[in-house]
Amino acid sequence: MNASEENLLKSISNDTLLDLTQRYGQSSFGFGAGHGAGSPGRYPLTPAADFLSGQTAKSNESGGEQTSEDDDGFDHLDSRKRGSGFDDDKLSSLAKKPKEQRSLRLSINARERRRMHDLNDALDGLRGVIPYAHSPSVRKLSKIATLLLAKNYILMQAQALEEMRRLVSYLNQGQTITSPIPTALAPFGQTAVYPFSSTALASCVEKCTSYSGTPSSLFKHCNDKP
DNA sequence: TAGGCCATCTGGTCCT
DNA sequence: AGGACCAGATGGCCTA
Numbered sequence A: 001m002n003a004s005e006e007n008l009l010k011s012i013s014n015d016t017l018l019d020l021t022q023r024y025g026q027s028s029f030g031f032g033a034g035h036g037a038g039s040p041g042r043y044p045l046t047p048a049a050d051f052l053s054g055q056t057a058k059s060n061e062s063g064g065e066q067t068s069e070d071d072d073g074f075d076h077l078d079s080r081k082r083g084s085g086f087d088d089d090k091l092s093s094l095a096k097k098p099k100e101q102r103s104l105r106l107s108i109n110a111r112e113r114r115r116m117h118d119l120n121d122a123l124d125g126l127r128g129v130i131p132y133a134h135s136p137s138v139r140k141l142s143k144i145a146t147l148l149l150a151k152n153y154i155l156m157q158a159q160a161l162e163e164m165r166r167l168v169s170y171l172n173q174g175q176t177i178t179s180p181i182p183t184a185l186a187p188f189g190q191t192a193v194y195p196f197s198s199t200a201l202a203s204c205v206e207k208c209t210s211y212s213g214t215p216s217s218l219f220k221h222c223n224d225k226p
Numbered sequence B: 001t002a003g004g005c006c007a008t009c010t011g012g013t014c015c016t
Numbered sequence C: 001a002g003g004a005c006c007a008g009a010t011g012g013c014c015t016a
Helices: A003-013 A016-026 A047-053 A077-081 A088-096 A099-129 A143-172 A183-188 A204-210
Strands: none
Touching: A099 A143
16 A cells, blocks of 8 residues: 555545545646656556557557567567566467467557556546545555545445435425534434544544445555544 | 565457 | 457565
């Protein structure tokens, strides 16, 4: 679990998430995609990937056209070997195959690489629309944390929408809201609407897991006490 | 140094 | 047949 995820869960554990949620429509979080310049850039393409794709960034940026890696043989296996996932066995087994098979294999690899890049782009897009501490100095959310937070966010928004509908329905009945919120509205008061309110007695871990069924092991950093 | 997270390769399966 | 999708394996990078 990285620093940004800690920040995220800190924010979830108090009412910051509420604020972010309420302000979300008015401001851009301005968090660039992980591949972009200025991002933490934890995962640059490996030398092998770089060689294979013939690019230094997303392989599908220009329509995902096949690059020349599929055409050439294994003259550059050594440089590929420097990258991840290319051990001696793979190199030798692939090198033994006929050129046609090798070409096909490389084509499949490139396609799979593009597919994964598309998936990562989608995840970056998701990171850009969920509220958490977006900052160039903060490492981006991991994939699993992104998905789990997105799920929680959707659930929270759905619940907030439902509460809003009930409130509108209540107001349409000719009632007026005074402060504090009448007892009748208690079920959709703030603490009820936002599951991660700091007023909750549950620990952070419980809060993180109760709404999503998330394994608590994914929130090991949640060490705040009830 | 161990563990977490990731990119990539690979072979299998399913679909068009 | 070719492409999409998936899961396993592998190794690199980073952090506690």
